[in-house]
Amino acid sequence: MHIPPRVLTVAGSDSGGGAGIQADLKTMLALGTHGMSVVTAVTAQNSLGVQGAWELPAEAVRAQFRSVVDDIGVQAVKTGMLSSAELVETVAELLAGLRVPVVIDPVGVSKHGDALLAATALDAVRTALLPTATVATPNLDEVAQLTGIRVEEEADMRRAAAAILDFGPRWALIKGGHLPAGRGESAVDLLTDGTEEHWLRAPRHDNRHTHGTGCTLASALAAQLAKGDTVPQATAAAKDYVTGALAAGFRLGAGIGPVDHGWRWNRHDAH
Ligand SMILES: Nc1ncnc2c1ncn2[C@@H]1O[C@H](COP(=O)(O)OP(=O)(O)OP(=O)(O)O)[C@@H](O)[C@H]1O
Ligand SMILES: Cc1ncc(CO)c(N)n1
Secondary structure, eight states: OOOOOOOEEEEEETTTTHHHHHHHHHHHHTTOEEEEEEEEEEEEEEEEEEEEEEOOOOHHHHHHEEEEEEIIIIIIEEEEOBHHHHHHHHHHHHTTTTTSSSSEEOOOOOOOOBBEEEEEEEHHHIIIIIGOEEHHHHHHHHHHHHHHHOOSSTTHHHHHHHHHHHHHOOOEEEEEEGOOOTSSEEEEEEEEEESSSSEEEEEEOOSSSTTHHHHHHHHHHHHHTTTOHHHHHHHHHHHHHHHHHHTTTOOSSSSSBBBBTHHHHHHTTTT
């Protein structure tokens, strides 16, 4: 009997299905793992933005986590939207007791600019959550929020990574997807542990259907770690998966459509 590796996402629900818990579970399935979820918040969300958000009580987050970890067990964890200082602290405490790889996506705002994390939670992210990370995966806006560093070109990404590593994660993956267009044809990310440095480059796709890219990358990374990859191997595989999903992104609703989590299966379909 084949038992797939088990991966847990601790994140918010995106009713539109493109980001958050929904993106995470689809990614985990596509990469051959069993996805499980601890829901932190529920958003009313679509291609146009976030219309509402409701946070769950810390007790509900703790109970979901214990249910999954104590019986089923996990081989890697990924976190996304954590909403408030209280939930950041709760999740950090739960993760500190685990001995498996943890991917922290320090989600701050959605692609539409809607806040998914209270400003009062930033300190807890820096001091409690990031130290639990095997890999932290901030985008450039999150780098600015957390470190005050504004990345304007690739060379600044090194300084950003060093500042993120100062908070205590083992590795930092700085996502350059938000670097101004015209900075070249590629979407560049930097992975480093302060000693090794890996630059990941992929063709830039400007089809605007990029909803959920960050969630997808972090979940793919967690899935690969659960399968036994090293961090550099897992990151390369995750970048490859998100790039393919982005290239196959499709229109839904009147705004920003989702990436295609099933792109490796759906290749024959015309979009
Ligand atoms: N237009 C693009 N073309 C190709 N790759 C991209 C593009 N935009 C982002 N990426 C890649 O997608 C991954 C996710 O990066 P991004 O910076 O978009 O995350 P994010 O902002 O956290 O996403 P989200 O909106 O889901 O929060 C990175 O590997 C990045 O380089
Ligand atoms: C619930 C949720 N988590 C993460 C993101 C990332 O942008 C989003 N848009 N929604």
